[in-house]
Amino acid sequence: MNGKEFAIRLMTTYFTLVTLITAATLGMGQYFEPEASFGYEAFASPLIYGVCGTLPGIVMYSRKELSVKAFLIRKALQFVLIEITVLCAAFCDPNRELRTDILAGMGICVFVIFVLAHGIEWIEDCIAAKRLTEELLAFQRNIY
Amino acid sequence: MEIKILKIKRDQPERVEIRCHEVTEQVREIADFVRSRQGRLTGYMEGRQFEIPVMDIHYIEAVDNRVFLYSSGEVYETRQKLYELEEILREKYFLRISKSTLLNLMKVSALKPALNGRFQALLHSGEEVIISRKYVPELKKALKGGVS
Numbered sequence: 001m002n003g004k005e006f007a008i009r010l011m012t013t014y015f016t017l018v019t020l021i022t023a024a025t026l027g028m029g030q031y032f033e034p035e036a037s038f039g040y041e042a043f044a045s046p047l048i049y050g051v052c053g054t055l056p057g058i059v060m061y062s063r064k065e066l067s068v069k070a071f072l073i074r075k076a077l078q079f080v081l082i083e084i085t086v087l088c089a090a091f092c093d094p095n096r097e098l099r100t101d102i103l104a105g106m107g108i109c110v111f112v113i114f115v116l117a118h119g120i121e122w123i124e125d126c127i128a129a130k131r132l133t134e135e136l137l138a139f140q141r142n143i144y
Numbered sequence: 145m146e147i148k149i150l151k152i153k154r155d156q157p158e159r160v161e162i163r164c165h166e167v168t169e170q171v172r173e174i175a176d177f178v179r180s181r182q183g184r185l186t187g188y189m190e191g192r193q194f195e196i197p198v199m200d201i202h203y204i205e206a207v208d209n210r211v212f213l214y215s216s217g218e219v220y221e222t223r224q225k226l227y228e229l230e231e232i233l234r235e236k237y238f239l240r241i242s243k244s245t246l247l248n249l250m251k252v253s254a255l256k257p258a259l260n261g262r263f264q265a266l267l268h269s270g271e272e273v274i275i276s277r278k279y280v281p282e283l284k285k286a287l288k289g290g291v292s
Binding site: 040066068125128132133136139140 | 249254
């Protein structure tokens with residue numbers, strides 16, 4: 001994958017993550033702090049967490065095609081880095097109380113979003129494969 | 145080796161004749177090449193030589209500097225190089241799908257996604273081969289505009 005293709009893939013992932021993070025923030029907020037209210041700056045939060053979730057994706061970059069083993073190792077590393085980045089970003093404010101229930105909730109949310117983002121990518125790949133199969137069958141019919 | 149090309153009349157059959165002192169490796173390679181241009185490839189299995197119709201081959205794979213032809217249930221070794229076969233078989237709907245594999249598009253029944261942006265081609269024989277991400281654009285191009 002060249003740099004341009006990789007950057008496009010990262011951007012796609014970013015926008016997917018922002019949507020999923022917004023939904024997760026809504027769910028987590030309703031559960032842990034339903035009485036909290038925010039200003040417009042709250043809209044920046046999914047965008048910032050989106051960056052935190054996207055940047056560790058750099059570990060997946062490789063000019064050569066990764067083997068399945070290398071791919072899985074890098075995916076695991078990417079997940080760990082996302083957890084660290086997001087949790088550090090969430091609790092970097094020294095005035096913020098470090099509640100273990102929120103910490104665990106966020107950790108689980110990151111995992112769920114990670115799985116969902118990959119699920120969406122997989123669905124996209126399935127659609128692409130289905131379209132390619134249809135084109136292939138049409139190609140074969142034209143030859144015979 | 146001297147090369148002589150004679151133009152003949154339309155009513156006479158075309159033929160390639162090799163006159164040699166000994167059937168060497170080089171002579172065999174020339175014969176293999178001529179056969180491959182005629183829609184047949186020479187394959188070897190257990191010391192025996194076979195002529196395999198190109199359309200019976202599902203895919204061709206290079207492993208450790210050896211090239212193998214895969215047909216329904218049989219695997220033959222060929223002396224031809226993968227890049228030579230790629231060139232020869234392009235018009236027979238064979239396409240490069242990874243660094244080491246040529247796939248006969250007419251033998252594919254479906255495509256499925258695989259890890260890391262790759263695809264998996266499911267063959268009529270039930271076998272599955274991986275299409276590298278790098279070669280997916282070539283596949284799309286081939287299906288849209290034909291193999292060129």
